[in-house]
Amino acid sequence: MNEKREIVLPGELIGEKLGRKVGFGAYFEGERVFAKVLGIPRVEENEISVIPFAGVYIPRIGDKIIGIISSVEVSGWMVDINSPYAAFLPLSEGVREFVDTSRTDISGFFDAGDVIFCTVSKVTKNKTIQVSMRDIGNKKLYGGVIVKVSPNKIPRIIGRAGSMISIIKERTKCEVYTGRNGVVWLKGENKAKAIAAILTVEKESHTVGLTEKIEKLLSE
Amino acid sequence: MAKGEIKLMVNGKRLDGRLPEQLRDIEMKLGVVSRADGSAMVRFGNTIAVAAVYGPRELYPRYLQESRGGILRVRYNMAPFSVTDRKSPGPDRRSVEISKVIRLALEPVIFLGEFPKATIDVFVEILQADGSTRVTGINAASLALASAGIPMKDMVTACSVGKIGDTLILDLNGIEDNNSEADISFAFMPSKEKVTLFQMDGNLITEEIKRLLEVAKDACKKIYEMQKGVIREKYR
Numbered sequence: 001m002n003e004k005r006e007i008v009l010p011g012e013l014i015g016e017k018l019g020r021k022v023g024f025g026a027y028f029e030g031e032r033v034f035a036k037v038l039g040i041p042r043v044e045e046n047e048i049s050v051i052p053f054a055g056v057y058i059p060r061i062g063d064k065i066i067g068i069i070s071s072v073e074v075s076g077w078m079v080d081i082n083s084p085y086a087a088f089l090p091l092s093e094g095v096r097e098f099v100d101t102s103r104t105d106i107s108g109f110f111d112a113g114d115v116i117f118c119t120v121s122k123v124t125k126n127k128t129i130q131v132s133m134r135d136i137g138n139k140k141l142y143g144g145v146i147v148k149v150s151p152n153k154i155p156r157i158i159g160r161a162g163s164m165i166s167i168i169k170e171r172t173k174c175e176v177y178t179g180r181n182g183v184v185w186l187k188g189e190n191k192a193k194a195i196a197a198i199l200t201v202e203k204e205s206h207t208v209g210l211t212e213k214i215e216k217l218l219s220e
Numbered sequence: 221m222a223k224g225e226i227k228l229m230v231n232g233k234r235l236d237g238r239l240p241e242q243l244r245d246i247e248m249k250l251g252v253v254s255r256a257d258g259s260a261m262v263r264f265g266n267t268i269a270v271a272a273v274y275g276p277r278e279l280y281p282r283y284l285q286e287s288r289g290g291i292l293r294v295r296y297n298m299a300p301f302s303v304t305d306r307k308s309p310g311p312d313r314r315s316v317e318i319s320k321v322i323r324l325a326l327e328p329v330i331f332l333g334e335f336p337k338a339t340i341d342v343f344v345e346i347l348q349a350d351g352s353t354r355v356t357g358i359n360a361a362s363l364a365l366a367s368a369g370i371p372m373k374d375m376v377t378a379c380s381v382g383k384i385g386d387t388l389i390l391d392l393n394g395i396e397d398n399n400s401e402a403d404i405s406f407a408f409m410p411s412k413e414k415v416t417l418f419q420m421d422g423n424l425i426t427e428e429i430k431r432l433l434e435v436a437k438d439a440c441k442k443i444y445e446m447q448k449g450v451i452r453e454k455y456r
Contacts, residue, residue: 010373011373036372037371038366053455086278
């Protein structure tokens with residue numbers, strides 16, 4: 001059932017640039033574009049990139065991620081975002097109302113160990129990361145369990161237009177949040193089944209016909 | 221035992237029956253250390269190296285952090301049981317030097333600028349030593365880095381070349397390593413055709429070095445094909 005796919009190693013030639021954008025996992029020398037990471041090359045009309053098989057999460061602006069508050073500071077929170085870089089959640093980005101920091105203990109809003117669904121709002125060149133709670137849908141996640149998977153497998157877990165994740169949600173009646181940083185948060189009675197499905201997707205993400213397999217697994 | 225006392229070449233063949241410019245049998249495996257981000261095992265004859273890669277990850281203590289880019293840390297270590305006389309465990313002068321040599325051989329291919337303030341840690345363990353351990357380690361480390369998804373300009377392949385008597389040889393084993401006239405550790409970026417490590421011990425004349433370079437490049441390209449093969453096999 002395994003289809004034969006092209007795999008590139010770092011340093012292998014993918015194609016000519018021809019005025020196209022060189023995206024993730026690729027670099028160019030003159031007119032020639034090479035792979036930077038091990039993965040599957042994607043040559044499109046206006047972009048050449050490589051989809052990697054492995055790698056850590058490097059934050060990018062606009063990513064919806066799940067973070068865990070690691071400490072409470074004077075005017076904000078440090079957030080562990082499952083990346084080589086820790087993120088900062090400023091008070092103004094975390095709370096809507098006005099807070100007088102000289103009188104209030106801000107651990108009442110978020111405390112160490114709290115899980116938040118947030119957005120990467122700022123990434124500087126030397127990787128100072130800021131996250132925000134201001135976007136629609138961002139919130140504190142109460143209870144539930146966290147599963148960490150490879151960040152590169154998140155698009156597969158979500159599926160095309162959310163197909164895979166909606167199957168999992170529907171069949172297990174679980175509340176599921178997926179963060180781009182490879183953290184998945186689940187809550188519900190059938191969470192064991194949902195976790196099994198997610199881990200199966202992660203392990204067999206490169207195989208064809210995975211959706212049917214997951215449907216079968218969940219209907220057992 | 222003086223150099224050259226053992227007869228290393230008999231009837232144009234080496235002690236292990238190889239021709240002068242023949243590699244030992246090579247085995248490669250990926251994912252041997254399951255908790256690492258990437259790992260690989262490479263065997264050149266009786267030499268076995270296991271490499272594990274962790275990261276990019278947070279770097280502490282903080283004074284080691286570089287704002288301009290990440291750093292690469294390499295630890296080369298020989299197991300006490302890897303040689304016939306027990307090697308006393310822990311770092312010594314030799315392994316500190318080889319750690320640095322491996323780091324310098326790998327650094328030019330890695331896009332460290334993408335990971336400011338972070339570190340990539342490479343651990344090279346020699347489980348069984350029979351000559352050419354550093355080049356075996358480099359081959360393993362390069363595979364491990366690729367499977368950890370680290371952005372790289374190219375793979376790195378390495379091999380050793382040398383001279384016994386009047387014969388130029390490829391891929392020295394333990395006895396040859398100890399009794400050769402000269403030996404060179406050589407690491408190479410196979411698709412860019414650039415050299416990242418060239419370390420010589422002994423005496424050679426210019427023509428010999430030129431010839432050995434050609435031999436080493438050809439061998440590295442063969443090793444590169446094997447690296448490609450093992451990765452394609454794993455992710456098929």
